[in-house]
Amino acid sequence: MSSLAVLVLAAGQGTRMRSSQPKVLHELAGWPLLQHVLGSIDPLKPARIIIVTGHQAHLVEAALPNAAITWVRQEQQKGTGHAVQCALPALEGFTGNLLILNGDTPLVEAKTLQTFVGHHSREKRELSVLSMTIPSPTGYGRVVRDAAGGLLEVVEEKDADARIREITEVNSGIYCVGTKYLVQWLQNIDNNNAQGEYYLPDIIPMAVAKGVGAAYHHPDSLSLAGVNNRQQLAKLEKVFRDRKVESLMEEGVTFVDPESCWLAPDVVVGKDVVIFPNVILGVGVTIGGGCRIGPFCEISNSSIGPDTVVKPFSHIEGATTKGPNEIGPYARLRVGSVLDAKAKVGNFCELKKAHIGEGSKVNHLSYVGDTEMGKGVNIGAGTITCNYDGANKHKTTIGDNVFVGSGTQLVAPVTLNDEVVVGAGSTISKDVPQKTLALTRAPQRTINNWTRPTKNKK
Ligand code: UD1
Ligand code: CA
Numbered sequence: 001m002s003s004l005a006v007l008v009l010a011a012g013q014g015t016r017m018r019s020s021q022p023k024v025l026h027e028l029a030g031w032p033l034l035q036h037v038l039g040s041i042d043p044l045k046p047a048r049i050i051i052v053t054g055h056q057a058h059l060v061e062a063a064l065p066n067a068a069i070t071w072v073r074q075e076q077q078k079g080t081g082h083a084v085q086c087a088l089p090a091l092e093g094f095t096g097n098l099l100i101l102n103g104d105t106p107l108v109e110a111k112t113l114q115t116f117v118g119h120h121s122r123e124k125r126e127l128s129v130l131s132m133t134i135p136s137p138t139g140y141g142r143v144v145r146d147a148a149g150g151l152l153e154v155v156e157e158k159d160a161d162a163r164i165r166e167i168t169e170v171n172s173g174i175y176c177v178g179t180k181y182l183v184q185w186l187q188n189i190d191n192n193n194a195q196g197e198y199y200l201p202d203i204i205p206m207a208v209a210k211g212v213g214a215a216y217h218h219p220d221s222l223s224l225a226g227v228n229n230r231q232q233l234a235k236l237e238k239v240f241r242d243r244k245v246e247s248l249m250e251e252g253v254t255f256v257d258p259e260s261c262w263l264a265p266d267v268v269v270g271k272d273v274v275i276f277p278n279v280i281l282g283v284g285v286t287i288g289g290g291c292r293i294g295p296f297c298e299i300s301n302s303s304i305g306p307d308t309v310v311k312p313f314s315h316i317e318g319a320t321t322k323g324p325n326e327i328g329p330y331a332r333l334r335v336g337s338v339l340d341a342k343a344k345v346g347n348f349c350e351l352k353k354a355h356i357g358e359g360s361k362v363n364h365l366s367y368v369g370d371t372e373m374g375k376g377v378n379i380g381a382g383t384i385t386c387n388y389d390g391a392n393k394h395k396t397t398i399g400d401n402v403f404v405g406s407g408t409q410l411v412a413p414v415t416l417n418d419e420v421v422v423g424a425g426s427t428i429s430k431d432v433p434q435k436t437l438a439l440t441r442a443p444q445r446t447i448n449n450w451t452r453p454t455k456n457k458k
Pocket of ligand 2: 228
């Protein structure tokens with residue numbers, strides 16, 4: 001196979017989205033549409049990746065920082081053929097095949113592209129177009145064939161007569177073209193059509209006339225579908241979810257109610273994990289084998305160690321748990337939380353930049369922030385690390401086997417050394433030496449013959 005470059009067209013405004021955001025940055029499963037397309041290109045290991053931007057180009061370029069991409073500007077969007085013309089300078093010196101695709105087809109799969117490019121090369125074509133069948137193909141360019149089934153041309157819907165509009169085989173917007181011919185053909189297209197645009201599909205009859213053009217039909221139209229409006233976006237979101245869930249089930253993951261879950265493209269889940277209804281696994285999530293993720297949990301940018309139980313309504317973001325751990329119900333692990341093996345975080349506890357050592361427990365109604373904690377620690381109910389003085393954040397350090405009584409405030413910066421016991425209800429603001437008891441409790445008074453207040457009479 002000769003070398004391959006890839007060109008993605010992403011300059012269009014996406015008017016039908018009715019959005020102030022560029023269309024290719026609208027997210028599907030937490031990734032911009034364009035990132036999905038790039039993900040499917042990656043396995044082809046192209047020699048060059050060129051992306052044409054125009055409408056809000058700076059936003060698109062900033063959203064996908066990637067040194068491997070050559071960005072090309074199409075200042076005025078004069079059509080898909082014009083967009084490709086704008087990219088030609090970036091192809092200078094390249095003589096292989098160019099795979100062209102749209103930035104708005106998020107479900108396109110690498111294996112489809114590989115097969116398509118393979119056909120193109122083996123059959124020595126100079127222009128191949130990937131087609132699909134859509135029963136109600138409104139908006140798509142129709143693939144027109146001769147009586148023998150040979151490719152003739154693609155006619156845009158707005159230029160089509162009633163007979164051509166009946167055709168259900170359509171242009172997917174994916175092409176493979178020999179670069180040398182592409183340059184020649186593009187010189188010969190014009191904008192004499194219903195939209196006054198330079199259409200890329202207008203090079204098809206030129207290739208057909210030379211006997212080097214063909215259309216390959218792909219049976220799975222959903223994976224080639226473009227997003228032009230919010231309805232299509234929502235539809236593909238659901239298709240994506242179903243496919244992701246399906247592939248995880250193949251790998252040994254149980255979903256109690258797959259339809260209710262939401263998963264980002266890069267989520268990795270180990271074997272024998274059980275995922276209960278209404279779970280959201282966002283970008284950057286790895287779940288180790290044997291975990292149970294309870295209902296209504298949301299996890300993002302986190303790694304959950306094996307055999308961990310995450311109980312319902314827990315919220316985990318930017319955390320690492322080494323497993324096995326018990327988390328929740330109603331726990332919130334914020335960025336920089338680390339749980340060593342067998343650590344437990346229970347209900348209504350919030351952690352931020354807190355390292356909880358092996359076997360340590362923060363079980364009830366506590367806030368632990370900017371904290372380094374050793375092994376075998378027990379943090380009593382309602383303990384608060386007072387890490388913020390109104391201007392700066394300070395650190396709390398807790399050694400091994402420390403016992404902190406309930407209702408304690410630890411005013412940082414402060415250190416509780418190994419084996420310290422803190423009496424319940426204390427406010428600790430000075431370092432505590434190891435194996436000592438610290439308490440700041442006010443002495444209790446008992447008042448005899450105390451009369452309870454009574455309600456005022458009207
Ligand atoms: C295009 C095809 C149509 C095909 C369909 C598949 C043309 C004329 N028509 O129609 O045959 O069935 O895709 O989805 O090619 N773009 C630019 N610069 C421009 C115009 C468009 O970069 O000047 C980009 C858009 O950002 C988009 C892609 O090209 O990613 C397709 O443009 P769009 O307007 O969506 O074309 P369709 O009408 O869908
Ligand atoms: Ca489109």
